[in-house]
Amino acid sequence: MEPDGARERLAAWLEELGLVEHLAEAGLPTMVRDDQGRAVWTDPGTGAELSDDQVAELDAVLHQEGSDPAHAVPVPLLQIARQARVHDELLTSAWHSYESLARLRGASVERTRFAVHKAAGQHRLLAVTGPAGLMVPDFQLDATGEVRPELVDLLEPLLAAGMDGWKAWAWLTRPAALAAGLVPEQAAASPDPADVDVVRRAAQRLARTVAGTG
Structure with missing residues (x-):
């Protein structure tokens, strides 16, 4: 898959799961969409946009949970998201x-x-x-x-x-x-x-x- 396709696929997957906003809390690269709606991935340490290789590495890390990588979910991210939801519920x-x-x-x-x-x-x-x-x-x-x-x-x-x-x-x-x-x-x-x-x-x-x- 072409580089932009990989970036978009990873972004769309995390958006569907509702996990984009929790990337920073997990110490992972963050994603925002620019004015053209393009997924922009940023290294939290340097502030630079991720290279194609770095995007591929992030994709592999997030898909490593479970026996079937094609249908795996990023369990640590899901746990962070759940904790955030519980936190918000407790505040109310x-x-x-x-x-x-x-x-x-x-x-x-x-x-x-x-x-x-x-x-x-x-x-x-x-x-x-x-x-x-x-x-x-x-x-x-x-x-x-x-x-x-x-x-x-x-x-x-x-x-x-x-x-x-x-x-x-x-x-x-x-x-x-x-x-x-x-x-x-x-x-x-x-x-x-x-x-x-x-x-x-x-x-x-x-x-x-x-x-x-x-």
């Missing part, structure tokens, strides 16, 4: 700033800030840093703004193991394979002790994996 879910949590608790912002940092330091509260600053996901809180007691057995092992806060948020609030498809934060409040035990053990197993001890 309920969460608190220091100010909104202070109002919920009926406390001052200063007192709330101190309490949040103390609880997070004890691995008993999940807090992440987002576009607006510190965010406290609402799912873990009761009606008074305090951490739901039944979640402590899930939060402590995951956070103590050093699990990324965004990943912990996603794992706790979505059906989890390790937890037999249960949503951990929901199952933790189940009246069925078996469900509670399943998610507690799942959190412990995941924590050992994160810490590299399991």
Whole structure:
């Protein structure tokens, strides 16, 4: 296939998969279309346009997953794209700033800030840093703004193991394979002790994996 055809084919493939915007995050050459709609591939290190050989090498790298290169998909890129989608979904879910949590608790912002940092330091509260600053996901809180007691057995092992806060948020609030498809934060409040035990053990197993001890 002619060089421009190779560039276009690779660009069209990644556009169809919705992965073009995630190339830079994966440390790969990036692609934009010029005024004529031509795919322009750029080396992230030099800022120069890729040569024909470099495009061919990139094509080979992205098609190396799976036993059938013709139908392979770039798994690492797909994982990055999925993480980005989950991140965006979490941002649209309920969460608190220091100010909104202070109002919920009926406390001052200063007192709330101190309490949040103390609880997070004890691995008993999940807090992440987002576009607006510190965010406290609402799912873990009761009606008074305090951490739901039944979640402590899930939060402590995951956070103590050093699990990324965004990943912990996603794992706790979505059906989890390790937890037999249960949503951990929901199952933790189940009246069925078996469900509670399943998610507690799942959190412990995941924590050992994160810490590299399991």
